[in-house]
Amino acid sequence: MQAVLMVMKKYAIVFTTFPDRKTAEKICRKLVEQKLVACSQIINGITSIYHWNKKIEKSKECLCLLKTEKRLFNEVKNAIVSMHPYKIPEIIAVDISHIEEKYRQWIEDTIS
Template sequence: MTSIVIAQTTVDDEEKAYDIARAAVEARLAAGAHVDARMTTFYWWKGEVRHEREYRVSFQTTDEKVAELEAWVHARHPYEVPQWIALTPAHASQEYLAWAVKETTES
């Protein structure tokens, strides 16, 4: 049975975040996408702790589309190692699932 997946990435440029979110929806790889307000991220990179201002992009997709969405995002992502986390909610309404399936399969 198909299920909802929330897939997330981060980018350090607001315009790039908007572009990736919108284009993924237009390509019908995601039924919707959220761009969260700017945040500060701390992480290890090449032996040192770094920090950047970033924007999280959360895509609402299906388990049938998540691998294709991942490849699509990574091909357009500005980072050498993009964050990619896919979460399957413990519960999603049947109406929301039906909407996500419809919006990722219609052309």
Template structure:
């Protein structure tokens, strides 16, 4: 049985590892995220302006809570290099209680 929690993953694509690292450092430094994980290289396939695109991107996953997410999203959008950045809020339904407590404690 899963339990609803107050925690979320912010799934953010970036143009490269450097941008992902800069955004992660900013979010953690400002106590908007407890932790960031960076997947340095992935291939993204999508349409932009009706043209098929195949681009290398990086993936940034930030761990946060419901009180921090709105400002995190706002500031990531402001700092992001993309015109329309991918920022998705993914609920964490359950997890290690001690780890979730650490997330909360890190966001104070």
């Protein structure tokens, strides 16, 4: 059982946002092409409310969920930062604690 838990801790979902779908698709496609992520899901039309320049701002964005291995996080982060239009992009990784075995294997086969 211990080995199974260790395997599950290898994977992460990286959350990031973009100002529009075109930008999200362009950057997410590059991440997939470079095999930094196995899959990117783009969710249109989220509303973000946040502090910026001493004001509360509200904007429409696209949320992206990127499936990857934790060992690739720094490469994923650096690639996003280098292409992202925001001065301070949101890039957050969350460990995957449980994953369906065939999907896990697909991620591994895709980005290895």
